[in-house]
Amino acid sequence: MEIVAADVGVNGPHGPLLEPTSLRARSGELLLVTGPPRSGRTALALVLSGRLRPDRGTVLRNGRRNPARLRETVSVIDAPGITEPEGALELTEIVGEGLSLAGRRCGRKAVRRWITGRGLDEWAHTRFEQLPPRIRTRVLLDLGRAPRGTEALVLDCPDRHGDDPLNWYPAAREAAEHGYAVVVVCSPHSADDLNAPTVRIGTSSTIDDPPSRTDALRTPDQETPGTTS
Incomplete structure (x- = not known):
């Protein structure tokens, strides 16, 4: 699938909430979208998934404007105050709730199988807010892929x-390698460390322009950013 956002912008009560931004996301690709705090990062995530109507510009799914299909096929993961899980719940509870919302089996045995299949038994009764960030993200990305028909x-x-x-x-890249279109909204500092296509919020450019890349990807066994893998 392909999502094309052309000059999408959102107005807030006191000025622009999201400056006009253009990007293209395709199945099997990982795209980083960067911006500082209060640049409209969550607003952009909601616009790309058809959950927020832009005040300007268009969002097309496979060449057509269809917000309902975007909502059906795009999962918004860990959006603060929107899809962010309740931190006080244990991992088993988060998984059960996620599987239920995805229309999957969510009983105790199904939850245990899901957790065991990912090698997460030691974290099963850990409060979600206490999980290591890498585990948290992996769990949420996997649950985001659980609904049938999810494409992005x-x-x-x-x-x-x-x-x-x-x-x-690594978890976001793995999801892209499984055929999903993956967009990660992150800080410019994070993007500077990674060799991945990058678009900046507030960049309203020609969609066919290739996204920029950073110099290198740092892998887990490397100590410093910018070391070639």
């Missing part, structure tokens, strides 16, 4: 749970 994932500001982008980048 928009992960909202995972770096707010930790400064190291390797807490979330």
Whole structure:
């Protein structure tokens, strides 16, 4: 699938909430969208998923304007105050709720199988807010893929749970390798550490322009950013 956002902007009560931004996200690709706090990162995630109507510009899914199909096929993951899980709940409860919302089996045995299948038994009764960031992101991305018909994932500001982008980048890349269109909205600092297509919020450019890339991808066994893998 393909999502094309052309000059999408959202107005707030006291000025622009999201400056006009253009991007293209495709199945099997991972796109980073960067912006500082209060630049409209969550608003963009909601616009891309058809959950918020832009005040300007268009969002097309496979060449057509269809917000209902966007809502059916795009999962918004960990959006603060919207899809962010309740931190006081245990992992088993978060998984059960996520599977239920996805229309999957969500009984005790199904939850246990889901957790065991991912090697997460040691975290089963840990409060979600106490999970390591890498585990948190992996769980939420997997639950975001659970609804039938999901084609795209928009992960909202995972770096707010930790400064190291390797807490979330490998799981996002894996989802793209499984054929999903993956958009991660993150800080410019995180994007600077990673070799991935990048668009900046407030960039209203020609859609066919190739996104910029950073110099290198830091892998988990490398100590410093910018070391070639």
